[in-house]
Amino acid sequence: MTVGRIAPGVIDRHGGKSVSDEEPEEIIQTLPLDHWHRARDARMVPFAGYHMPIQYDGIIAEHLWTRESAGLFDVSHMGQLLISGDAESVPVDVALEKLLPGDIVNLGVDRMRYSLLLDDQGGILDDLMVTRRAGDFYLVVNGATKADDIAHLHEYLPEELTLNHLGEHALLALQGPKAVDALARICPGVEALVFMTAGAFEMADVPLWISRSGYTGEDGFEISIPADDAATIASLIAAQPEVKPIGLGARDSLRLEAGLPLYGHDLDAMIDPAMAGLGFAVPKRRRAEGGFPGATIVCRHFAEGPPRKRIGLILKGRLPAREGAPIFDGDVEVGIVTSGGFSPSLQVPIAMGYVAAGSAVLDRPLQIEVRGKRLDAVVAPMPFVPHHYVRQGS
Amino acid sequence: MTTFYTDEHEWISVKDGTATVGITDYAQAQLGDIVFVELPALGADVAKGGEAAVVESVKAASDVFAPVTGTVSEINPALEEDPALVNSAPETGGWFFKLALADPSELEGLMDAAEYKAFCEGL
Numbered sequence: 001m002t003v004g005r006i007a008p009g010v011i012d013r014h015g016g017k018s019v020s021d022e023e024p025e026e027i028i029q030t031l032p033l034d035h036w037h038r039a040r041d042a043r044m045v046p047f048a049g050y051h052m053p054i055q056y057d058g059i060i061a062e063h064l065w066t067r068e069s070a071g072l073f074d075v076s077h078m079g080q081l082l083i084s085g086d087a088e089s090v091p092v093d094v095a096l097e098k099l100l101p102g103d104i105v106n107l108g109v110d111r112m113r114y115s116l117l118l119d120d121q122g123g124i125l126d127d128l129m130v131t132r133r134a135g136d137f138y139l140v141v142n143g144a145t146k147a148d149d150i151a152h153l154h155e156y157l158p159e160e161l162t163l164n165h166l167g168e169h170a171l172l173a174l175q176g177p178k179a180v181d182a183l184a185r186i187c188p189g190v191e192a193l194v195f196m197t198a199g200a201f202e203m204a205d206v207p208l209w210i211s212r213s214g215y216t217g218e219d220g221f222e223i224s225i226p227a228d229d230a231a232t233i234a235s236l237i238a239a240q241p242e243v244k245p246i247g248l249g250a251r252d253s254l255r256l257e258a259g260l261p262l263y264g265h266d267l268d269a270m271i272d273p274a275m276a277g278l279g280f281a282v283p284k285r286r287r288a289e290g291g292f293p294g295a296t297i298v299c300r301h302f303a304e305g306p307p308r309k310r311i312g313l314i315l316k317g318r319l320p321a322r323e324g325a326p327i328f329d330g331d332v333e334v335g336i337v338t339s340g341g342f343s344p345s346l347q348v349p350i351a352m353g354y355v356a357a358g359s360a361v362l363d364r365p366l367q368i369e370v371r372g373k374r375l376d377a378v379v380a381p382m383p384f385v386p387h388h389y390v391r392q393g394s
Numbered sequence: 395m396t397t398f399y400t401d402e403h404e405w406i407s408v409k410d411g412t413a414t415v416g417i418t419d420y421a422q423a424q425l426g427d428i429v430f431v432e433l434p435a436l437g438a439d440v441a442k443g444g445e446a447a448v449v450e451s452v453k454a455a456s457d458v459f460a461p462v463t464g465t466v467s468e469i470n471p472a473l474e475e476d477p478a479l480v481n482s483a484p485e486t487g488g489w490f491f492k493l494a495l496a497d498p499s500e501l502e503g504l505m506d507a508a509e510y511k512a513f514c515e516g517l
Contacts, residue, residue, distance in 0.1 A: 320450050
């Protein structure tokens with residue numbers, strides 16, 4: 001997510017795509033918590049077709065607060081989908097495995113997985129979370145791609161299945177080491193969830209669907225709320241002393257430090273799961289059996305190695321490299337930066353990008369060109385900042 | 395000493411033919427946390443409206459334009475160690491560079507403090 005919002009004149013020239021350039025004539029919609037954010041002095045920017053809060057106090061302060069305590073993020077722009085059907089005649093899990101390379105058939109009830117919507121070439125159309133619930137499957141897809149995803153699912157899922165878009169639901173993420181303390185105080189029972197599990201809860205008589213998941217690398221929860229009750233729930237959570245509302249700017253710097261790819265930047269239809277290093281999303285059984293879009297290419301790339309790979313880079317100095325900056329290995333241009341910024345936790349510039357497989361070697365010195373200068377960088381393991389998920393048995 | 399402002403949100407403070415240039419408080423607030431400032435080389439000639447510096451915030455890079463034509467006579471050494479000075483003291487300690495003015499008449503088209511305040515309120 002490139003969410004530059006710059007004063008007129010002091011223009012966002014090097015920051016890659018500015019949001020207004022991406023969405024020239026589009027009408028920007030409002031989300032259920034629009035007033036809630038404005039009442040808290042959020043700076044609102046257009047993102048994925050919606051007015052979204054990019055920051056409140058400042059990206060660095062919000063970022064560090066989330067790493068130390070708990071941050072509340074509004075991610076209501078994301079698409080929440082329900083897929084159901086007659087489990088006997090047309091099992092939803094079997095149908096989903098024809099579109100996704102993950103193990104859906106063996107996914108337990110109230111358990112979730114990260115997966116990918118692939119095209120015929122194995123190119124990534126979107127990344128998403130899929131949860132098996134008692135009576136249906138709950139998917140969370142990216143905001144900017146949700147309309148295309150819905151069309152894709154309508155086209156390729158058996159017509160006996162029912163697809164519902166929960167357009168009247170907000171989605172909050174509460175992330176950070178103290179998220180569990182804050183949420184369990186007002187919603188007892190959530191502490192029993194472990195990473196990548198979910199369940200139905202209630203807070204202030206509002207029915208909620210809560211998962212222990214997120215996209216910051218921290219422990220935390222994602223909370224689906226009927227839109228009419230979103231402000232009530234957001235206020236209850238934000239009233240906890242551990243919690244501050246956090247904007248999209250810090251969400252981006254947090255996920256970059258966590259080494260998590262962002263769709264539309266680090267993932268797109270030209271990238272397959274092997275290139276993206278998302279092997280965990282294509283388990284052994286699926287690689288052996290195939291049966292998902294682009295399986296031949298994807299499985300070959302996993303077996304033989306992809307031609308280019310997603311890598312992490314730590315830069316020397318303080319000048320960040322942004323999306324689009326070319327990467328050199330000696331004199332040879334070997335790739336491109338897909339996300340880059342300044343790491344508030346590490347206090348150095350970090351980046352994610354794709355390079356030819358031969359250059360995707362840990363600790364290899366590479367150079368990134370920024371405004372005609374070659375900056376020294378080194379291939380670094382991701383995550384840049386360790387994950388702190390609360391897993392089963394921990 | 396007289397301070398002028400541009401519609402690109404730079405300030406320029408002139409004394410004895412030398413101008414000090416920085417970005418305004420409004421600009422730093424819009425940019426957010428600044429993590430790096432790329433300054434022009436000492437002795438570089440900059441043209442009115444041309445790119446003179448780049449400000450990197452956590453999120454994005456933004457150009458800073460020269461409000462007037464001139465030759466860079468000094469750059470702010472403090473910004474290398476502490477680029478956040480641009481956030482905390484944009485119109486004092488967070489100055490960017492000094493210029494020997496090539497044509498003082500170029501200052502005439504710029505805004506004064508009251509005009510700039512009204513300009514920002516209209517945004």
